[in-house]
Amino acid sequence: MEVNSKQELIIIGGAEDKKEDCQILREFVRRAGGTKAKIVIMTAATELPRDVGENYIRVFEKLGAEDARIVDTETRDDAYSSTALEAVSKATGIFFTGGDQARITSILKDTELDTAIHKRFAEGAVIAGTSAGAAVMPDKMIVEGDSQTNPRMEIVEMGPGLGFLPGVVIDQHFLQRGRLGRLISALVQEPADLGFGIDENTAMVVTDKQIEIIGEGSVTIVDVQDTYNNMGEILKDEALAICGAKLHILPHGYKFDLKTRQPILNNGYIPDVPVLANSEKI
Structure with missing residues (x-):
């Protein structure tokens, strides 16, 4: 197949609409080739x-x-499996269902199928x-x-x-399950300093170092670059402190630049300082 330098990810916070407009899954099919998509x-x-897979087949065929x-x-x-490898080699869209993420990595990571999926992504x-x-x-x-x-x-x-x-670090079902504390805990432990918490029926579309938010909820972005934390001073069960973190909450239609680590507002302006929704001072 012809190599396409445009790499796209659609990362969904779970519980996406599969019955009505199917906004997020519709966007996936569109970007994967529309009526020519092989998913x-x-x-x-x-x-x-079988049950989960057939449910998605019905949606994608619809x-x-x-x-x-x-x-x-x-x-x-x-x-x-040669059958699995052949299917992936012809795919224009590859969709990972929900369940247990540890099962995905324990079964797929560092296998021939993992390599094949990354190859198709690069292509x-x-x-x-989700x-x-x-x-x-x-x-x-x-x-x-x-x-x-x-x-x-x-x-x-x-x-x-x-x-x-x-x-980066990604968490899902974010608002619905109150996961800000665990996202921050994960960021402090890892070399990553940018975390994304994605609400249900919401997705972030990643293209060319830029993220666009689609769906009915929001994506919470936590930036802990150049912050202070007390990780080196506490025991495992003691409370973490973090100072100087940035927080962005972006709904449908907003974008985020991964290079500048700044949100892009609807008018295309990337703010260097907080922008108030109105002119009143608190």
């Missing part, structure tokens, strides 16, 4: 691969994709993932952790991801 559904994360098929990998041996296939499928996008991922609690070292476990978007 592979990776079900490694779920223990119900939206007009030329072909949508399941690649089910229950074991690492399946990640060397221009669109990679998308929930657990979103968690695996960075090179270091949140494996599991407590929600709705203050930041502490003990509340989050990290592990290797698939590395489609290195140098």
